[in-house]
Structure formats: C-alpha cells, structure tokens
Amino acid sequence: MKVGFIGLGAMGSAMASNLVAAGHTVTVWNRSAAACEPLASLGARVASTPERAAQGEVLCSMLANDRAVREVILDSGLLDAMDRGTVHVNHATISVALAQELAAEHARRGLDYVAAPVFGRPDMAAAAKLNILAAGKPAAIERVRPLLEAMGSKVWPLGEAPERASVAKIAGNFMLASAIESMAEVTALTRAYGVSAADFLEVMTNTLFASPAYQGYGRLIAEQRFKPAGFSLPLGFKDVGLAQAAAESARVPLPFAGVLRDSLLEAMAAGDEDLDWSALSLVAAKRAHLDEREGH
Amino acid sequence: MKVGFIGLGAMGSAMASNLVAAGHTVTVWNRSAAACEPLASLGARVASTPERAAQGEVLCSMLANDRAVREVILDSGLLDAMDRGTVHVNHATISVALAQELAAEHARRGLDYVAAPVFGRPDMAAAAKLNILAAGKPAAIERVRPLLEAMGSKVWPLGEAPERASVAKIAGNFMLASAIESMAEVTALTRAYGVSAADFLEVMTNTLFASPAYQGYGRLIAEQRFKPAGFSLPLGFKDVGLAQAAAESARVPLPFAGVLRDSLLEAMAAGDEDLDWSALSLVAAKRAHLDEREGH
Amino acid sequence: MKVGFIGLGAMGSAMASNLVAAGHTVTVWNRSAAACEPLASLGARVASTPERAAQGEVLCSMLANDRAVREVILDSGLLDAMDRGTVHVNHATISVALAQELAAEHARRGLDYVAAPVFGRPDMAAAAKLNILAAGKPAAIERVRPLLEAMGSKVWPLGEAPERASVAKIAGNFMLASAIESMAEVTALTRAYGVSAADFLEVMTNTLFASPAYQGYGRLIAEQRFKPAGFSLPLGFKDVGLAQAAAESARVPLPFAGVLRDSLLEAMAAGDEDLDWSALSLVAAKRAHLDEREGH
Amino acid sequence: MKVGFIGLGAMGSAMASNLVAAGHTVTVWNRSAAACEPLASLGARVASTPERAAQGEVLCSMLANDRAVREVILDSGLLDAMDRGTVHVNHATISVALAQELAAEHARRGLDYVAAPVFGRPDMAAAAKLNILAAGKPAAIERVRPLLEAMGSKVWPLGEAPERASVAKIAGNFMLASAIESMAEVTALTRAYGVSAADFLEVMTNTLFASPAYQGYGRLIAEQRFKPAGFSLPLGFKDVGLAQAAAESARVPLPFAGVLRDSLLEAMAAGDEDLDWSALSLVAAKRAHLDEREGH
Incomplete structure (x- = not known):
C-alpha cells in the first residue's frame, strides 16, 4: 500500500x-x-x-x-x-x-x-x-x-x-498508574517491617500479578532504577489528566485519580521530572521517612 | 509426620x-x-x-x-x-x-x-x-x-x-483490592463512552494485565457476577483495615487505603454484604449514574 | 471619577x-x-x-x-x-x-x-x-x-x-468547598446516629464555627434548601478546577481537591447541575444510603 | 450538690x-x-x-x-x-x-x-x-x-x-481537623505564589471564616507556632480514628477522613508527635517542597 x-x-x-x-x-x-x-x-x-x-x-x-x-x-x-x-x-x-x-x-x-x-x-x-x-x-x-x-x-x-479507542487507551494508562501507585504504597509498608520491595514483589509478580505491567514496573521499583525514564513522571501526569478530563465530560468520579495526581505532583515538586513514573515509589517511601529509619 | x-x-x-x-x-x-x-x-x-x-x-x-x-x-x-x-x-x-x-x-x-x-x-x-x-x-x-x-x-x-509474612499477605491483599478498584473506576469511565467492561477488560487482561488477579476479577466485573462471593465485601473491608492498622503502627501513609475503605463501606451501606468484593464496580457505576444513562 | x-x-x-x-x-x-x-x-x-x-x-x-x-x-x-x-x-x-x-x-x-x-x-x-x-x-x-x-x-x-489576588480568591473558594464537604460528611455521620443536621450544626455554627461561611452554608444543609442556587455545583467544580490548575503549575499537591472534585462530579452526574454547591450534602447522604434507612 | x-x-x-x-x-x-x-x-x-x-x-x-x-x-x-x-x-x-x-x-x-x-x-x-x-x-x-x-x-x-453526644463531639473534632487541613493545603498553594500564610489567613479569618476555630488554628499556622501543643498530632489521629470507627459501624463513607489520616500519619512519621495538630501545615508545605524554593 x-x-x-x-x-x-x-x-x-x-x-x-x-x-x-x-x-x-x-x-x-x-x-x-x-x-x-x-x-x-x-x-x-x-x-x-x-x-x-x-x-x-x-x-x-x-x-x-x-x-x-x-x-x-x-x-x-x-x-x-x-x-x-x-x-x-x-x-x-x-x-x-x-x-x-x-x-x-x-x-x-x-x-x-x-x-x-x-x-x-x-x-x-x-x-x-x-x-x-x-x-x-x-x-x-x-x-x-x-x-x-x-x-x-x-x-x-x-x-x-473514535473516542472509544481514545478512552480505552487512557483507561489502560490509568490502570498502569494505579498499579504503580499500589506497588509504591505496599512496598513502603513491607519495607517498614523489614521486607524489601524486591523480596515482596518477587512473590507477587510471579504469582497473582504475573503480568508484563507488574513485572516490568515491579522490577524498576525493586531496583530503584528510575533513569533513563521509559515513561516520565510528567507524561504520567498528563495521562492522568486525560483521564480526569474524559471523566469530567462524562461525569464519572474517579477517586484513584486524585491520589495519582497528587503523588505525581509531589514527585515532580521534588525536581524529579526526568524520572520514570515508577518513581512514585520514592514519594511513598519519603512520606513514611523510610530512608531515615533504614539509616540511609 | x-x-x-x-x-x-x-x-x-x-x-x-x-x-x-x-x-x-x-x-x-x-x-x-x-x-x-x-x-x-x-x-x-x-x-x-x-x-x-x-x-x-x-x-x-x-x-x-x-x-x-x-x-x-x-x-x-x-x-x-x-x-x-x-x-x-x-x-x-x-x-x-x-x-x-x-x-x-x-x-x-x-x-x-x-x-x-x-x-x-x-x-x-x-x-x-x-x-x-x-x-x-x-x-x-x-x-x-x-x-x-x-x-x-x-x-x-x-x-x-513472623510479622514479615503477615505484612506481606496483607500487602498482597491490598494490591488485589487496588486492582479491583482500578478496574471498577476505569470500566465506569469506558462504559460512559460506550465501551463495555467486557470489551475493555478483554484487551487489558490479555495484554499488559494478563495475570490471575486481573483475569479472575476482571471476568467477575465483566459478567457482573458477584454471587456467590469468593471473597466477600466485609472480608475485603477487614483486610484493608489490617493494612491500615499495620500502616498506623509503622507510620506509613497509604492514600489508596482511604479510597478503598470508603468504596467498600459504600458497597456495604447498599446492603450488599454478601457480594464478592469485585462488586466495587457497582459502586463506581452508581456514582456515575451509569445504569440510568444506559436505560436500565 | x-x-x-x-x-x-x-x-x-x-x-x-x-x-x-x-x-x-x-x-x-x-x-x-x-x-x-x-x-x-x-x-x-x-x-x-x-x-x-x-x-x-x-x-x-x-x-x-x-x-x-x-x-x-x-x-x-x-x-x-x-x-x-x-x-x-x-x-x-x-x-x-x-x-x-x-x-x-x-x-x-x-x-x-x-x-x-x-x-x-x-x-x-x-x-x-x-x-x-x-x-x-x-x-x-x-x-x-x-x-x-x-x-x-x-x-x-x-x-x-496580579496572580496573587487570583490565587487568594481561588484559595478562599477552596476553603469554602472544603467547609461544605466537611459539613456534608459529618452530618451524614451524625444523622446515622439520630442527630439531625440541623441540631448538630446549630451547636457548631454557634460556637467553634460561628462564621458567615459555616452559618450560611450550614443553614442550607440543615434545611436542605439547594434551590435557587446561590452558587451552583458546576461553578464550584470550575473553581476547584482553578485551584487544581494553579496547584499543577506550582507543583503543590492538594489532597482535598481530589475529594471535592469527585463529590461535585457525583452530584452533577445525578443531574443536579442547577443546585447550590451545598448540595454536596446530598452526595454524602446518598453514599451512606441514609434516606432508605430513615424510611423516606 | x-x-x-x-x-x-x-x-x-x-x-x-x-x-x-x-x-x-x-x-x-x-x-x-x-x-x-x-x-x-x-x-x-x-x-x-x-x-x-x-x-x-x-x-x-x-x-x-x-x-x-x-x-x-x-x-x-x-x-x-x-x-x-x-x-x-x-x-x-x-x-x-x-x-x-x-x-x-x-x-x-x-x-x-x-x-x-x-x-x-x-x-x-x-x-x-x-x-x-x-x-x-x-x-x-x-x-x-x-x-x-x-x-x-x-x-x-x-x-x-448517649452515643448521640459522642458522635456529635467526634464529628465536631472532625470538622476541626478538616478546617486545619484545608488551611494547610491552601496556604501551601498561596505561598507558592508569594502570598504568605499570614497575609492570606488574615483576610479569610476576618471575613468568611471569622470564627474561633479558624482564628485560633489560623494564627498557629501563620506563625508556625506548633509547640507547646494545645492538641497534639497523635490525639488528632486518635479522634479521626474515632470518626472512622463510628462511620464503619454505621456504614458511612467519609472521604476526608482518609486524607486526614494520612496527613497526620505523615506528620508523625517525621517524628513530630509532640507538635500541635495544626502542624499538618508542615506536611502540606513539605509535599510541595516550599522551604527549598523559598531558600530556607
């Protein structure tokens, strides 16, 4: 053709x-x-x-x-x-x-x-x-x-x-953001009890969550490897914004979006705009002051 | 033995x-x-x-x-x-x-x-x-x-x-709850634009989210099959509470937990205590008044 | 002049x-x-x-x-x-x-x-x-x-x-929205235990919260008098959006904004776009299914 | 007697x-x-x-x-x-x-x-x-x-x-916590645009929010005077917990509670357990990295 x-x-x-x-x-x-x-x-x-x-x-x-x-x-x-x-x-x-x-x-x-x-x-x-x-x-x-x-x-x-494909793509990215935030929060919790993100995510991403999304981003979180960014924090923020805009037009509340928006903003406020959006895990850890506890 | x-x-x-x-x-x-x-x-x-x-x-x-x-x-x-x-x-x-x-x-x-x-x-x-x-x-x-x-x-x-295994189990269930809420919210959004939960989740759970957790709960959400409950809403609420209790002792903020807690409470306030916790998708749809729009 | x-x-x-x-x-x-x-x-x-x-x-x-x-x-x-x-x-x-x-x-x-x-x-x-x-x-x-x-x-x-006056006005309206949502949530809670919004708010708006904002909106909530709208739900939504836009540019997380946004959207999804934004209290009551309990 | x-x-x-x-x-x-x-x-x-x-x-x-x-x-x-x-x-x-x-x-x-x-x-x-x-x-x-x-x-x-008086007291404290968080968030926003908390709150607490609650806590926030604590962060956390427990029993979602809980936990994770709960404003400012911007 x-x-x-x-x-x-x-x-x-x-x-x-x-x-x-x-x-x-x-x-x-x-x-x-x-x-x-x-x-x-x-x-x-x-x-x-x-x-x-x-x-x-x-x-x-x-x-x-x-x-x-x-x-x-x-x-x-x-x-x-x-x-x-x-x-x-x-x-x-x-x-x-x-x-x-x-x-x-x-x-x-x-x-x-x-x-x-x-x-x-x-x-x-x-x-x-x-x-x-x-x-x-x-x-x-x-x-x-x-x-x-x-x-x-x-x-x-x-x-x-055509907006059907748009909304599906936006919704898919929203699922990715939610998956990342979810891993960010729970690994902050397990770390506080001595279970490393790597050990915990090894269990989960080989069992219930054995999928490309969790394995890919889980690895980045476990290894704290946020550079170079495969998908940067500002791009993630933009895509959560697309979900919120679509939700606004159609009058659909999206409670997770508010959390994602603020976590991404907090990461960007730290000056980390060039990091991968899996760096949401840094925000969750900082809120719990984990690095100070672990003596970093 | x-x-x-x-x-x-x-x-x-x-x-x-x-x-x-x-x-x-x-x-x-x-x-x-x-x-x-x-x-x-x-x-x-x-x-x-x-x-x-x-x-x-x-x-x-x-x-x-x-x-x-x-x-x-x-x-x-x-x-x-x-x-x-x-x-x-x-x-x-x-x-x-x-x-x-x-x-x-x-x-x-x-x-x-x-x-x-x-x-x-x-x-x-x-x-x-x-x-x-x-x-x-x-x-x-x-x-x-x-x-x-x-x-x-x-x-x-x-x-x-021993609390390491406890916290890991609790954290895993928190990931499940977050995955369900995430699917509940985005399928409310896609439905508002004419893409059914079944069509949308077929894409996602066969690609980026091709894992037991998403496939299992995704099927329940797509088919709106919440009875009999494999894991009921009150059990889900209890487990989110275990995560919050562990987070409180260790001083770890968990923003998704607040959302999950309220969505589960809202589902239970509707009298649906015997439904599977994937019935969180009913809450997301009700907030957007989707059934009324779709003429149910 | x-x-x-x-x-x-x-x-x-x-x-x-x-x-x-x-x-x-x-x-x-x-x-x-x-x-x-x-x-x-x-x-x-x-x-x-x-x-x-x-x-x-x-x-x-x-x-x-x-x-x-x-x-x-x-x-x-x-x-x-x-x-x-x-x-x-x-x-x-x-x-x-x-x-x-x-x-x-x-x-x-x-x-x-x-x-x-x-x-x-x-x-x-x-x-x-x-x-x-x-x-x-x-x-x-x-x-x-x-x-x-x-x-x-x-x-x-x-x-x-000049943006200083803008941001102060936007921030003030954000405080109003937060005050309304706060009254909406707690009066849902007190009603569930038999204390009417009117009785509870009479205490609060004559003591700790004896101010024009709480007295004015408190009266509307107590009397469920949302029409005609002094300030409609969509105007409230627009102003929360102005706060989020200002917060985005300046990288300031605003967790209450996410909650306000969704509560306002939920109210609008119910078709109540012509109501005063104090109708947020209807949303809080509906989430708890209070009208059904009280036999309305 | x-x-x-x-x-x-x-x-x-x-x-x-x-x-x-x-x-x-x-x-x-x-x-x-x-x-x-x-x-x-x-x-x-x-x-x-x-x-x-x-x-x-x-x-x-x-x-x-x-x-x-x-x-x-x-x-x-x-x-x-x-x-x-x-x-x-x-x-x-x-x-x-x-x-x-x-x-x-x-x-x-x-x-x-x-x-x-x-x-x-x-x-x-x-x-x-x-x-x-x-x-x-x-x-x-x-x-x-x-x-x-x-x-x-x-x-x-x-x-x-008797639980009516309990729930009213708990609800009143919840309104206080919400008022503090609301001031904490918006003053982070105004500060990011050059309007100090003192200047902004002077306007609000002498007009729409001219009440003991806002004037009292507004002054503490404006002056960043969190010690000695009139009401400490852990007591605030306990009281938000009482609201959540009452809400759980009565099946009443309380979206602001999740935010309050996490902000209080974050303040406590920083080791500030002896501060007044108006120190929530430190959390809001830290999330936006305001001190770094303002050259502190």
Whole structure:
C-alpha cells in the first residue's frame, strides 16, 4: 500500500520501519528532518511537508500529544490537502475531546478516520508486538488492517466512534498508574517491617500479578532504577489528566485519580521530572521517612 | 509426620486433605464437628479438643481472623498444653500486632512458630497449588517444608520475624483490592463512552494485565457476577483495615487505603454484604449514574 | 471619577450601582443590553461597545470566567483601544495563568492592571459590603481605592503581582468547598446516629464555627434548601478546577481537591447541575444510603 | 450538690474547680494523687479510691480516652459500688461503641448516665466557658444542669441516646481537623505564589471564616507556632480514628477522613508527635517542597 507516516519519535520510527519491512511504499515526514534519515536508508521516501506525506491511500500519524496533533493535523490545513477517501490512522494518545473533534473534521471532508492508539514501548514497537486499539468505520479498519498487523501482534476493534479507542487507551494508562501507585504504597509498608520491595514483589509478580505491567514496573521499583525514564513522571501526569478530563465530560468520579495526581505532583515538586513514573515509589517511601529509619 | 490441623473451613479442609493424601498422620479439630467428617473419611483422626490435635510434631491452624486465633490459640490455654519443640504453623491472615504477640507467646514456652499465610482460593488449595509465605526460624521452616510443599506449589521464605509474612499477605491483599478498584473506576469511565467492561477488560487482561488477579476479577466485573462471593465485601473491608492498622503502627501513609475503605463501606451501606468484593464496580457505576444513562 | 464598567450580571450590576451612588460618572456595557437599563435609570451612561466604556480613567470589569475575559478583554482588541495610563480593575475570578497573561498584555501597552476579585454574594455587593482583594502596583491601587471603597467594606492589598489576588480568591473558594464537604460528611455521620443536621450544626455554627461561611452554608444543609442556587455545583467544580490548575503549575499537591472534585462530579452526574454547591450534602447522604434507612 | 469528680488533667481540674467555686460539695480522685492538691486547697475533699468519690448524688468523670474509661469505670467494679439513682456524667471524648456499652452497663444497675463531652481548651474550662453537649434521659440532664452550667457557658441537649453526644463531639473534632487541613493545603498553594500564610489567613479569618476555630488554628499556622501543643498530632489521629470507627459501624463513607489520616500519619512519621495538630501545615508545605524554593 502507499502509506504516509508522520511523527518519527522512538515509537513512530519503529512503527514506520515495520511498514517498510512489510513491503509497503512509505513516505515519511517529521518536524526535525534528521529523524527521517534512518527510515530513508531502509527504503522510505522522505517528504518535505506533511501534505506530501499525505498523498497515499493511508496516512498514519504518531504525534506526541494533543497540542502536536492540533498543530500538525488541524491547524496546518493538512486535512484540506488530502484526497477524499484517504484513511487517516491516528496512533497518538489524545484526549477524548480531540478525538471527537478530529472525527468530525475528517467526516466533513470525506476522509476516513481510524483512532488506533497502541500499548507497548519502543522495543515492542520495533519487534512489531504492539497491541493496537482500533475505532472507526469497520470498512476503514479492514482497509488498514494489513498495516496494523505489520506493526502489532494484535488489533483490538472497539467500535465505530473514535473516542472509544481514545478512552480505552487512557483507561489502560490509568490502570498502569494505579498499579504503580499500589506497588509504591505496599512496598513502603513491607519495607517498614523489614521486607524489601524486591523480596515482596518477587512473590507477587510471579504469582497473582504475573503480568508484563507488574513485572516490568515491579522490577524498576525493586531496583530503584528510575533513569533513563521509559515513561516520565510528567507524561504520567498528563495521562492522568486525560483521564480526569474524559471523566469530567462524562461525569464519572474517579477517586484513584486524585491520589495519582497528587503523588505525581509531589514527585515532580521534588525536581524529579526526568524520572520514570515508577518513581512514585520514592514519594511513598519519603512520606513514611523510610530512608531515615533504614539509616540511609 | 504427625500433624494436627485446626480450622476446617473451605481452605483448611482442602489443605488438610492434601496433608492426608501426602501420607502424613493428620489429626483434625474444628469448632463445629461436622466439618471433620469428610476428613475422617479420607483417613484423618478427629480430635475432641484442640489440645489433642496439638500433640503431634507440628500443629497447623487455619482460622478465620484475629478474634478466632485469639480465642482458640491464645485464650484457651492451648499453647500451655503443647510440648516444647512443637512447631505451630499459622496459616491465617492476621494483624501484624497479633503476629508479633503470637511469636512472643510461643517463644516464651519453647514452641517454634512459623507464620505461613497463603495466597489462593479453595479450588487452588484443593489442587495443592497455593503460594505459601513463610516467616520463622530457618530450621523450623525447613522442618515443616514437606508439609508446606504438600499443600502448595511454592514456598516463599521471608525471613525470621513472623510479622514479615503477615505484612506481606496483607500487602498482597491490598494490591488485589487496588486492582479491583482500578478496574471498577476505569470500566465506569469506558462504559460512559460506550465501551463495555467486557470489551475493555478483554484487551487489558490479555495484554499488559494478563495475570490471575486481573483475569479472575476482571471476568467477575465483566459478567457482573458477584454471587456467590469468593471473597466477600466485609472480608475485603477487614483486610484493608489490617493494612491500615499495620500502616498506623509503622507510620506509613497509604492514600489508596482511604479510597478503598470508603468504596467498600459504600458497597456495604447498599446492603450488599454478601457480594464478592469485585462488586466495587457497582459502586463506581452508581456514582456515575451509569445504569440510568444506559436505560436500565 | 470617570469609570467604565463591563459585565452586569447579578454581582456586576450591584457593584456598578454603588459606583453611581457614590457620585462617579459611570459608563456601562453588557453583552446583552437589557441588563444596562436598571443602571441607566440610576444615572449611568450606556455604551454600545466595550471600547466606549473603556474611555474613562478607570475600567472595571466583572465577567463570568476565563473564557469571557479572554473574549471581551483580550481577543476583542479592547486593550489596544484604551489610552495609556488607564487602569483596568478586573474583579473576575480567573485562573492564575490568565492573570499572569493579562498583566503582561496590559504592561506591554502601558496600561495599569489591578486584579481585584471579591468575596461576597449579590446581596453583599448591593450593600457595598464586599471584601475586595487587590494586587497591582501600589500607585494604581491607591488611584482606584475610592472606587473599591464604594463597592466594598474592606480592601485587602496582597502585593504587586496580579496572580496573587487570583490565587487568594481561588484559595478562599477552596476553603469554602472544603467547609461544605466537611459539613456534608459529618452530618451524614451524625444523622446515622439520630442527630439531625440541623441540631448538630446549630451547636457548631454557634460556637467553634460561628462564621458567615459555616452559618450560611450550614443553614442550607440543615434545611436542605439547594434551590435557587446561590452558587451552583458546576461553578464550584470550575473553581476547584482553578485551584487544581494553579496547584499543577506550582507543583503543590492538594489532597482535598481530589475529594471535592469527585463529590461535585457525583452530584452533577445525578443531574443536579442547577443546585447550590451545598448540595454536596446530598452526595454524602446518598453514599451512606441514609434516606432508605430513615424510611423516606 | 454532693458531687464526685474523677480525672484531674488540665481539663478536669479546671472543671472541678468551677464546681467547687459554685458552692458544690466536691470529692475528687485522680490516678496520680498530686493533681488533687490544688483542688484540696480550694476546698475539695480528696478520695483515696474512685469508689469513695462516687458516693455523692452525681459522679462526673473526665478521663483521657476509651482505655482509661474502660479501666477506671468498667473494669474496676466502680459501677457496682454506686447507689441506684446516682447520675454519672461522662465528659470524656470516647467511641460511639463504648458510649453504647456504658449506657447499657449503667442501665443494668439502675444508674443514670449522661454523656456530656465538651468543646473548649483548658483556658475556656477555667473560665467556665465550655460548650457542653448532653445526651441522656431528660430528667437526668435536668438534675445535673446546675453542674453543667457551673462549668460551661452553654448546654446543648442532643436527645436520649448517649452515643448521640459522642458522635456529635467526634464529628465536631472532625470538622476541626478538616478546617486545619484545608488551611494547610491552601496556604501551601498561596505561598507558592508569594502570598504568605499570614497575609492570606488574615483576610479569610476576618471575613468568611471569622470564627474561633479558624482564628485560633489560623494564627498557629501563620506563625508556625506548633509547640507547646494545645492538641497534639497523635490525639488528632486518635479522634479521626474515632470518626472512622463510628462511620464503619454505621456504614458511612467519609472521604476526608482518609486524607486526614494520612496527613497526620505523615506528620508523625517525621517524628513530630509532640507538635500541635495544626502542624499538618508542615506536611502540606513539605509535599510541595516550599522551604527549598523559598531558600530556607
């Protein structure tokens, strides 16, 4: 297929590479052009503007946040430059409100829109093992399915309204944040009684909680290895904010969100903005003054 | 080995059965004698008093809570009736304070004490697949290891101080409660945008959260199947209370505990005391008035 | 003094009336012109555009929220139409971020800016008994002091940076929300033991909590009189949001905010958006299922 | 009247003194006898046992907490030593559960029981300006009214069931804790924008929150004067615990309680157990790392 790909951060680059590897004709664009070079060396064409990347049958985009999506997709006039019938597959984690706005703006122009946020870190993107949520018209999803399957191990259709995929992605990240905070709090408790985070989490993450989320973040907490950040505290704060915004619009109380918000803010107030969000465990330990007790 | 077993609820019966099946000479006692019969038919001896059950090399007990342990083990004079050198293996989920008191009372009488709370429901106990935490003197743990291995798939030693196993068990249950509340809140959110709990949790519990805890409770939430309770709301409330009590003694703030406590109380205020604690999802849905919106 | 006044809601009308009554030459403007008539009958001039209202020595404005301020003051070009040296006194409760932006936009054009949010409801505005916070250059505050004193019983200077008055107003409203939630929760508790909200609050609001805030909202809670709303639930939600936004920028955890946010959302999810925010007490009572117990 | 008085801490001594001053025949007892001397010098008789103090028409007691009341009143056999028809006026702040148990134990022996917890610190007790809650049989309350009026400025009858006075006292202390936490959080926020706690609280406690509770604790927060403690952090924690226990029995969610509990625990984890509970403001400031920012 003729595909454009906009947004070549760590995730986008890996995803676009897999499209090239699967034999698709891929044209890439990125705000800072340097990120295009590795793709070019794999065989991708490099577009000088987003409009040129959007001339294929499908445009995929993987931008950082609401602001970037708004600038590059909505405010730039890009949609007006696309041919009717083109499918835009948006992989970014964005707000429910923006997902709804994007759906309307595409529909108005006869463009198809598929919301397709992903679960997985860059290494999983590189291995084409992402889990890809997909919301949009069934026909549009079917049309882009070969692309999604080239980038992920599984596609999870969630219905037609694009905000469904957004809210599911946001909800999934909220579960991750809750899992981290939960481990942060209980390991503060076990440590206070002499059971290290490593010993306790070894039990739990090999039994009841033997899953990628708990094993991955449990290891970071056990080893207190918060740098380099796989997903930084401010990104976590942003995503809890997306959950709160979606909850506000739909009038859904989310009591855990208030706790998560404050724990993340407290971590950031300490100046730790570059740490992984599993550094929530530092906040829980500090509240209990554990380091002082343990003689650090 | 000659073993006594006190406390034949659903868990204790299954555990004692496995000791019999492994060829040990087991003498059982239970407050209401009827529960002894199935064990007797498997070959266990039935004691008329706890003291008689405690005449072997090892006494195992699986009682319901602090109160039952205090009555049957401490206030009854049972410890005074046991021979020096006997090992008492306590499988109950009890408070850290009682664990410490029990350790001291056993030590004073030359009895060995192993705190060995378990993770697993009755079906796992029947299949000898429990995960068994163990804290106590290494020699005592080694002595009873054949018994533990007859009842569980894995033994997790956590050091010498018995409260270490208590706090780990309590912390594990706190992680379960947090996982349930997390699923309850986010599925209220996704439902408000048209994504059913079943569809959303299918994604999450087959990917990042593919673990027994999330799959088991996720299924109950997706199917709204809260009866019969595997673990009832009041038991959940009791265990969150054990976490708060341990946290109070050790001065460890636990922000999630406050949320869990109130959600459980709200569920119980609705008169749902006989429901499984995954019925926390009813509370989250009610706060958002989801049933009214969805036209139920 | 020659004064313009923009924004004639219940508060603004009462405040502008007092300026007229004090002998100032007042020119008013309001989006819907009908609100100007009562002022005209008192002697105010009516401007056809905001620009014309802004031709005096001082412009006062009392607009509803950030959006209205942005539209009428910033996006309209109004500031460009004002003479250098004019003082703009902004009485609206706005975000800290907008307060900072406004200060910069005024400074760039040689205009003086005084942030002067007020405490008090329309009846206090009518009686010229508002408490008026004031942040801005001391000279500018002194220049407008006769106006402020015509509208309020007391002026509270808070320094030069305009966001100081904003944050103080937001913080004050946060204290009000917390006071209401506190009364909501404890009266749910006392009711469960047979002590009515009226009986309990009579004690507290005549002793330790004998203050306007507790007496006013305490009466509404005791009498369950939530309509017509003096300050509606959505306005309360907006103001808690302003506190959270200010807290986010400054990295200040606010644990009570999470609770307030969810209680307000829960009240709004019940469809009670037109009720006074003291209707938080309905939420607390509903969580405890008090009406069912009391046989309502 | 012939009155006994048990429990001569700072509060009890001041209260008993006022009974003597009002011309009653007062017999006092205290665990450590030294506290009886000042009363003796004012004209009180000193009893060598609680039983002897309980031989008058009325026995007043002002003991520290549930444990002390249980020991001195219930476990000691004191009630059996009292004449039928004697009224026991219990001024202690105790749990709802113990209030109910005491009522039953008195009734069983033909003794009258009046629960009469008080609001006010020692200086107000000395000035006979306490606010005294009263629950019990109307006739019994009337009988002891002269005593109550000698100790307080106002008596607030709350019905017959003694737990009503208990829950009202507990609820009142919960309002105090919430007021302190609310001031702690918002002054952290205003400080982050350059408005000192003193400047901000001067506005609020002279206007909307012009009440003894806010003015008293507001002053401590503004001046950071947490020593000597008028009411220490552990006492505050105990009282929040009484609210949670009452809420648990009656199934009433109390979201603010979870926040208060953790803030108090965090303050105590810092080793500040001897500080006044208004030191909650230190916790709020520490979470936001304010001292570091302000260059302390």
